[in-house]
Each structure stands twice: as C-alpha cells, then as structure tokens.
Amino acid sequence: xxxxxxxxxxxxxxxxxxxAGRVRLYCQAIGExxxxxxxxxxxxxxxxxxILAPLTFPTAVSMDSPNPRRxxxxxxISLTRVLxxxxxxxxxxxxxxxxxxxxxxxxxxxxxxxxxxxxFVVLELNMHNQLDERVCKIRRSFIVKGTQSGFExxxx
Amino acid sequence: xxxxxxxxxxxxxxxxxxxxPPISRLQLALYCGGSGDHNPIHVDTDFARRAGLRxxxxxxxxxxxxxxxxxxxxxxxxxxxxxxxxxIAVTWVGDEITATGRVAALDRDARSVRLxxxxxxxxxxxxxxxxxxxxxxxxxxNNTWR
Numbered sequence: 001x002x003x004x005x006x007x008x009x010x011x012x013x014x015x016x017x018x019x020a021g022r023v024r025l026y027c028q029a030i031g032e033x034x035x036x037x038x039x040x041x042x043x044x045x046x047x048x049x050x051i052l053a054p055l056t057f058p059t060a061v062s063m064d065s066p067n068p069r070r071x072x073x074x075x076x077i078s079l080t081r082v083l084x085x086x087x088x089x090x091x092x093x094x095x096x097x098x099x100x101x102x103x104x105x106x107x108x109x110x111x112x113x114x115x116x117x118x119x120f121v122v123l124e125l126n127m128h129n130q131l132d133e134r135v136c137k138i139r140r141s142f143i144v145k146g147t148q149s150g151f152e153x154x155x156x
Numbered sequence: 157x158x159x160x161x162x163x164x165x166x167x168x169x170x171x172x173x174x175x176x177p178p179i180s181r182l183q184l185a186l187y188c189g190g191s192g193d194h195n196p197i198h199v200d201t202d203f204a205r206r207a208g209l210r211x212x213x214x215x216x217x218x219x220x221x222x223x224x225x226x227x228x229x230x231x232x233x234x235x236x237x238x239x240x241x242x243x244i245a246v247t248w249v250g251d252e253i254t255a256t257g258r259v260a261a262l263d264r265d266a267r268s269v270r271l272x273x274x275x276x277x278x279x280x281x282x283x284x285x286x287x288x289x290x291x292x293x294x295x296x297x298n299n300t301w302r
Contacts, residue, residue, distance in 0.1 A: 026190030063192030
C-alpha cells in the first residue's frame with residue numbers, strides 16, 4: 001500500500017521556457033500541421049503572441065520538472081507497475097512559444113479499489129505564464145497495480 | 157467540411173472522423189523527445205521485453221494528442237475550455253488509430269458544447285474515451301481565451 005501521508009504533498013515549482021524547437025518536434029511527432037502551430041506570422045495574425053502549443057502540450061511542459069520521476073520516487077513504486085489512467089485539462093489562456101510557464105504540482109488524492117489490488121494516485125498541476133495569467137490546470141491520475149497482477153491488457 | 161457554425165450545430169452531430177497511419181517507431185522516438193516522456197517502455201524494445209511485453213507500447217498521451225487534433229480540426233483551439241481522456245486499452249507500435257467524436261450536449265443559452273470522443277484501434281477496440289468542452293461565447297477571443 002502507498003503511504004497515505006503523501007496526500008497533499010506539494011512538489012517544488014518549476015519554470016519552463018517554451019522553445020520553438022520543442023513545439024515543432026511535438027507537432028511533428030503527432031502529425032499536427034495547422035499553421036498556427038508552425039508559423040509565428042500566421043499565429044500572430046490569429047491573435048496569439050507567437051506559435052501556439054497544441055492542446056496536449058501542457059503535459060509536455062509538466063515533464064520539464066528537474067526530476068520527472070519524482071512522483072514514483074516519493075511514493076516508492078516501480079515504474080513498471082504504473083499506468084496512466086486519466087488526463088484532464090482546463091484551459092484558461094494559450095501557451096505560446098517564448099512563454100515562461102511556472103508549474104506547481106501536488107498530490108491531490110491516493111485511494112484504492114478491488115481490495116487494495118489497484119491503487120490510484122491523483123495529481124493536480126497548475127500553470128501560470130510570465131504575465132502571471134493562469135493558463136492551465138491538469139488533473140492526472142495514475143493507476144498502480146499490485147505486484148501480483150499482470151501488466152498487459154490495460155495500460156497507457 | 158463547411159465552416160464551424162454554432163447556430164446550426166445540434167446534439168448528435170458527428171465530427172468527421174480522423175484515421176491515422178500505423179504508429180511507427182520513428183513517431184514514438186520523436187514523441188519521446190517532443191513530449192519529454194522518456195519512459196523506455198515506449199521506445200526501448202529490450203526494456204519492454206524485460207517488462208514482459210511483446211513490444212513497445214504507444215503512450216496514452218500520444219493517442220490523446222491525436223484526439224486533440226480531432227477536436228481542433230472541428231473547432232479552433234481558443235474555443236476549447238476543457239479536454240479530458242481516460243486510457244482504456246494498450247496501444248501497440250503499429251496500431252492504426254481512428255479518432256471519432258460527436259456533439260453530446262449543446263446549451264444554446266450558455267453557447268457551450270460538449271463533445272464525446274473516442275480512439276479505436278484497427279480491430280474496433282476502444283483504446284481511449286474522452287470529452288471536450290467548447291465555448292462559443294462572443295467574448296471568447298483568440299489572444300486571451302476569455
């Protein structure tokens with residue numbers, strides 16, 4: 001069982017510079033070709049500060065923390081037992097190339113189902129930009145499988 | 157597809173589905189770098205086999221990104237106020253994903269829309285379910301989203 005004392009644990013905030021090359025690589029990987037995600041001039045004429053990051057890019061921003069494995073390290077669980085269960089975004093303002101995004105994250109909840117054979121860890125991440133505008137909230141849940149259950153058949 | 161029009165939109169409308177080519181190892185490698193998710197289970201076959209898998213598995217977030225492309229092919233990004241996905245089944249390298257969606261709810265007064273979304277693999281199995289909320293409020297602008 002994961003120690004419930006970690007509920008409410010807040011990780012040190014981190015700041016990410018949104019680099020053009022990173023957004024380009026992300027768009028290339030997912031096949032995104034819309035001009036607002038590639039061309040600064042077109043993005044600006046559409047009202048954005050600069051090239052717009054795709055809807056799911058905030059998750060990439062969250063991976064910029066100095067130690068992306070800090071959650072599993074804190075909770076002392078093996079990476080191979082962890083599945084991504086859910087990802088939820090609330091959007092308040094766009095993330096554009098050149099932005100500096102500050103991310104705060106905390107453990108919102110830890111609970112179990114099926115007599116403890118499945119545990120759930122819920123994280124909340126809040127992002128603000130260099131203008132101190134709130135840009136995005138992420139609610140992320142991980143499923144942690146018991147040591148005796150298999151891996152295949154259900155995973156991120 | 158005709159320009160997006162809230163006035164003529166109605167519950168039950170289907171989004172034009174998007175079919176994606178088989179997920180390649182190159183795509184997973186690019187995604188590993190672009191997303192910052194360096195979990196070896198998505199790119200390193202040796203690691204995946206040691207973990208008891210037959211091959212690498214595609215990140216759930218990769219499919220969610222494809223689902224996001226479906227959403228923003230339907231409505232411009234500044235209209236999207238919320239987007240969520242639940243990861244239901246494994247997606248393997250080589251799988252062919254189709255993203256589908258429909259207008260599940262529509263509020264004429266609030267000028268808001270809820271989309272129900274899915275990703276399916278080549279066998280018709282649902283791999284992700286999702287939802288997106290759209291706002292067609294007149295004051296929601298590109299530059300502020302408010």
